[in-house]
Each structure stands twice: as structure tokens, then as C-alpha cells.
Amino acid sequence: MALTSKERLLRTLRREPVDRVPISTYELNPLDTESWYYEQPSYRPLMEYFAEVTDILYMWSSGEEIFGDGETEEERWDENESTFRRFTLHTPKGPLTRVTRRDVNVNTNWLIEPLFKDVDDIDKYLSLPWEPKSVDMSGFHRAEERLGDRGIVLCDTADPICMVAGWFDFEPFMTITWEYRKKVRYLMDVLLERLLIELRYKLEHGAGPIWRIYGPEYVTQPYFPPEAFTELVVNYDRKITELIHEYGGYARIHSHGNVTQVLEQFIEMGGDATDPLEPPPQGDVDLAEVKKKYGDKLILFGNVELSFLEYWEADEIEKYVKKCIDDAGKGGGYVILPTAAPINAPLWDRTAENYRRMIETVLTYGKYD
Numbered sequence: 001m002a003l004t005s006k007e008r009l010l011r012t013l014r015r016e017p018v019d020r021v022p023i024s025t026y027e028l029n030p031l032d033t034e035s036w037y038y039e040q041p042s043y044r045p046l047m048e049y050f051a052e053v054t055d056i057l058y059m060w061s062s063g064e065e066i067f068g069d070g071e072t073e074e075e076r077w078d079e080n081e082s083t084f085r086r087f088t089l090h091t092p093k094g095p096l097t098r099v100t101r102r103d104v105n106v107n108t109n110w111l112i113e114p115l116f117k118d119v120d121d122i123d124k125y126l127s128l129p130w131e132p133k134s135v136d137m138s139g140f141h142r143a144e145e146r147l148g149d150r151g152i153v154l155c156d157t158a159d160p161i162c163m164v165a166g167w168f169d170f171e172p173f174m175t176i177t178w179e180y181r182k183k184v185r186y187l188m189d190v191l192l193e194r195l196l197i198e199l200r201y202k203l204e205h206g207a208g209p210i211w212r213i214y215g216p217e218y219v220t221q222p223y224f225p226p227e228a229f230t231e232l233v234v235n236y237d238r239k240i241t242e243l244i245h246e247y248g249g250y251a252r253i254h255s256h257g258n259v260t261q262v263l264e265q266f267i268e269m270g271g272d273a274t275d276p277l278e279p280p281p282q283g284d285v286d287l288a289e290v291k292k293k294y295g296d297k298l299i300l301f302g303n304v305e306l307s308f309l310e311y312w313e314a315d316e317i318e319k320y321v322k323k324c325i326d327d328a329g330k331g332g333g334y335v336i337l338p339t340a341a342p343i344n345a346p347l348w349d350r351t352a353e354n355y356r357r358m359i360e361t362v363l364t365y366g367k368y369d
Contacts, residue, residue, distance in 0.1 A: 004149035005055035021329050021366035022055040027341035031146045036107045042346035056151030058143045062135045066194045068128025092127040105345040116167040132197045137205045155211045160188035160236045162215025208249040217255040234269045241270030258284040267297050276302035276339035288327035299333050306340040309354040317354045321361040
């Protein structure tokens with residue numbers, strides 16, 4: 001049974017038989033010509049290889065934060081080998097300002113000054129009027145056109161706790177969320193209402209079939225006590241998954257770190273799949289145990305730690321990937337997936353070699369009878 005990548009991924013989500021374990025390279029999408037990776041010469045040979053042999057989950061997001069209808073300003077300046085950006089959102093109760101830094105040859109934005117500094121900034125945000133707007137769907141339609149049968153679109157959406165966490169520095173986020181829970185919950189209620197309106201618009205315009213919901217990791221242990229996860233994640237994300245299911249989509253719950261204590265709650269809130277299932281020491285996932293306990297309820301993505309690909313020998317990668325296949329491949333419902341993507345340029349030779357060995361191992365040992 002020879003399947004296209006699109007068929008292989010869709011059948012995996014539907015728990016139907018497939019010919020081999022699917023292979024996703026996460027943010028390293030060889031068909032995304034607007035991505036930072038596509039522009040890097042050191043990544044080009046690897047991306048061309050990915051285009052030939054992997055099952056592409058084309059990540060798409062509308063890329064806009066849910067702000068109110070306030071005036072905004074943006075400033076940009078360069079210092080040494082870094083680019084700084086200052087974003088200002090003017091509200092009736094005063095400005096909210098964020099500063100980020102992006103370094104040359106590094107694919108990430110460093111937060112220098114958060115948008116929210118203290119609890120009063122919540123009131124500034126809430127003082128803004130807000131009206132629903134149409135969403136630019138052109139990127140989604142380009143993704144579908146580029147993909148053909150090479151894969152499916154993976155749509156991104158934050159949840160309310162992710163939005164709040166992203167507007168604070170992490171330590172103030174933890175203390176304010178716990179000490180001012182009533183106010184933070186009210187903000188989250190507002191954000192959920194707005195998020196669901198925009199999500200419905202995207203779904204009505206064909207977005208899907210699979211959605212990555214990110215944010216739960218901010219409330220996992222050791223950051224918050226166990227009871228906080230139901231209050232701040234489950235009660236909100238269940239509404240998101242219900243809407244996705246209403247349109248026939250699949251919800252993949254994204255959470256780094258220690259997740260074994262919340263996998264039952266992923267299921268409770270309607271998750272169909274989860275990623276990236278980090279092994280120790282970055283996480284706490286024993287893949288064989290998770291497959292045994294939850295493999296009939298959750299499609300499993302991941303367990304190949306990026307640091308392994310960056311620092312291990314190729315033979316170690318082959319041995320580890322074979323173990324992942326043995327631990328989770330039986331009966332389907334598992335997708336090989338690195339837990340993240342490199343952010344450095346040029347790409348290290350060892351990392352490129354290990355990506356190739358990971359894929360070659362799946363192609364050799366990940367076939368189903």
C-alpha cells in the first residue's frame with residue numbers, strides 16, 4: 001500500500017492503517033518559501049531532501065495578536081549585529097510598550113521589555129474597544145496550493161493562558177496569575193471570546209484539518225500546582241477543541257516539559273493528539289508507557305529531542321529512533337517529530353547528518369506490514 005504524504009497523515013489522524021510511520025520535521029518546512037530557513041544557504045540541501053521524503057505538516061498562522069482597536073506605533077533600530085523593535089499600543093489608560101531583539105543568524109526574538117509590566121496593564125488592555133475583523137487567509141491558501149499531496153496544513157492557535165503569559169515576563173506572569181486570579185480569569189474570558197470569533201472565521205474559510213493549540217505548558221508543574229491546570233487550561237481549551245471538532249478538524253495539544261501528569265486532562269479537554277512528548281531530562285515522557293496508557297486516545301507526535309540531533313553521533317540517533325518506532329509505532333498513531341528546530345545559522349554539519357539518519361531509519365524500519 002503506497003500512500004501519498006497527505007493520505008498517510010490523514011489516515012494516521014483517523015487511526016486507519018498506513019504504510020509506514022509518518023515523518024515530520026516541524027518548523028523545518030521545505031515548501032515555506034517565506035521562512036527564515038528557506039533563506040539560509042546552509043539549510044538548503046537538507047530542505048531539498050525533506051521535500052522529497054518527509055510528510056509535510058505545513059505550519060500556518062494568521063500571525064496577528066488579538067489586540068483592541070487602539071493606535072499602534074513601531075520603531076526599529078540596529079545595534080552591532082542585532083535589530084531592536086519597539087511596539088507601542090496606545091490605550092485610553094496609557095500606552096503599552098514591548099521591545100524585542102533579533103540577532104543576526106539566530107532565528108528567534110528575545111524579549112527585552114514585556115508588553116505588560118504589572119497587574120495594572122491588564123486594565124489598560126481591557127480599556128480598548130474591540131470589533132471582530134476578517135482574517136487574512138491568503139497564507140493558508142498558498143500553503144494548500146504548494147502542498148498538493150505532499151502533506152497537510154497544520155494551523156496554529158494560542159490559547160488564552162498563552163496570550164497572557166506572552167505579554168508578561170515569566171516570573172511576574174506566575175505571581176500575578178496566582179495572586180490576582182479573578183482579574184486574570186476575567187482577561188482570559190475576554191480573550192477566549194475574541195479568539196473563538198476569529199477561530200470560527202478561519203474554520204469557515206477552510207482552515208485545517210489539524211490545529212496545534214499552544215499554551216498549556218505555562219501551567220504545568222513545577223510552575224503551578226496541579227489544580228491550576230483545570231482552572232487555567234482545561235476550562236478554556238475545551239471550548240477551542242469543541243469548535244475545531246464542530247468543523248471536522250483535529251486538535252493537537254502542544255506542550256513542552258513535564259506532561260505525563262496532564263495527559264488525562266489533554267484528553268478531557270478534547271485533544272486528539274499531542275506534541276512534542278519530550279524525554280528526560282527536558283521532559284518526563286517514557287514513550288512506551290505513554291503509548292500503552294494513552295495510545296488509543298491520543299495520536300503521539302515527537303520524542304526526538306532536538307539536542308539529540310545537535311550533539312549525538314549518527315549511530316546513536318539510529319538506535320534511538322528505532323526504539324521510538326518499537327515503543328510507539330505498533331498499531332499506528334505515531335508520528336516521528338523532533339521536539340523543536342535549530343535556530344542557528346549556518347546549520348551544523350552534525351545536525352544535518354543526524355536529521356538524515358533519523359529519516360533514513362524511519363524509512364528502513366518504520367514500515368508496517
